[in-house]
Structures are given as structure tokens and as C-alpha cells.
Amino acid sequence: MTINELRADQLSKAFSALADPTRRAILARLLVSEATVSELVTPFELSQPTISQHLRVLEDAGFIERGRDAQRRPRKLVAIALKDVADWLEPFRRQWEGRFDNLDRHLARMSKKEKQHGASSRRHQGRG
């Protein structure tokens, strides 16, 4: 594997980890402060194994690490990993989001026009 391939591999893991809304919410929570597994169970109303599974994915993607306190084992954010993905993915996603929002509005205008002209075009072209 080249450096580039390794980097792309790590980015893919990061993107997959971010694809899940619960994991994004966990990251958002950890942006505020570090938290233990049990501290995460309560607000998310998920079982401990489910939270632990999400944490494993986030850890594997390099987003979070375990704090120094061996007994509580709080999870905390790895800021640099977030920055990496933000640099790569977020502007790209935003660009397409803007495009899709425009398309959404444009489709609504198309439907409206079709309804307005529907009756006459059906008469002339035999289609609606």
C-alpha cells in the first residue's frame, strides 16, 4: 500500500463512521467534553452494547481515544482526525447539498408548471 492508499483507506473508514447519525451525535456530544460509556448510554437511550459498538467504530476510524483515567475509561475526541475529514469531505458534501437543494426547488417549480399547463398539453400532445 502506498502512503496515498493508506490515507484513502483511513479516510474511507472515517467517512463510513460518519455515515451513521447516532455516531455523529456521539461525536457532537464528545465535542462538549469527554464522557464514559455509561454517561453516553443515558442521553442516547441506547443499550450499553450498542453504544460500545458505535464507540468501537469511531475508535477504529481514529475519531476518538480513551482518556488516561484507567477506571472510568472516558472517551474523548481526536481533534486532528475530525479536521482531516472536514477538510476532505465536508466542502464536497456541502457543494452537492447546495446543488440538491436547488434541484429540489426546481422540481417543485417543474411540477407547478406541469399542473398549470397540463390540461392544454394533454389535449395537444396526448400526454400530461
Next chain:
Amino acid sequence: MARAVADTKVVVDRDTHTIVLVRMFAAPCEQVFEAWTRPEHVACWWDPAGQPLAECEIDLRPGGAFRFVNRHSSGAHQFAGVYREIAPPHYLVFEAMGTVGRIVLEQTDGKTRLSVRIECGSAAKLEQFLKMGIDAGTAKTLDNLVAYVSAMRR
């Protein structure tokens, strides 16, 4: 808007070096396909900032070329390529910027699930494409992601 942010899903498939974007639209497939393949429609929505395209040319046949040009005060940005497969209203394949783009439209209950697959072929090309695909001046960093994940929470 928080809701809009949640709408577009982006996934990277590391085995195929493919970027996949998925979005639902409240319109039938035929209409979404038309919006992707007729210049008078594409010109209205392609620019992410919402400005109508300065130029939009579409030769909709296999081997036919397309060219979308947006002009901002910061400069012009062109997206150009060649159509490979056209199967209305569900499937459109094109080559652009050294990648293969596959548009797949699936209809359920009058709504359309649109997926855009950008196949880069190699990790290096994927990296290059992500860099090229982003308009200059829009590169954002941690602050944006913080805003983004915060919006997801609401």
C-alpha cells in the same frame, strides 16, 4: 437549515474508490431524469450557490458531450464530459474529470431516490477528484464540521 443538512448522505466505498451521494426527492423519476438531462433545467440548479449557469450544453446520446459552466466573481468553473449510457428515467452514465459518474433513480410512492456514484478508479484519483471537485474558496475546516454535527443533534 438543520433538516436540509441531514438530507444528503455521502459514503466512500474504499474497495471501488467510489464516492456515493444519496438524496430523496418529492418528484417522480421521469421528472428528476428530465431535470438532469435538459439544459434549460440543469442551468437552474447545477451551481451550488444557486446562480443560473452561464453556459449549459447537452448532447444527450451515447458519446455526446456536455458542458456546464458557472461564473462567479471568483472565476469560472467548468464541469464537462461525455455521456456513456442513457436509459430514461432510471439510469445515466457519463465520464467527466477522469471519473465515471452513474446516476441511478428509483421510485417509491411517487418519490425518487437519487444516487450519484462517482467512480474514481484509484485512491490517488479519489483524492484528486475531491480536491478538484471543490470550488476554490469554499474549503472549510473543523469549524464547519462542528457546526455540521451540532446541526445533526437538533
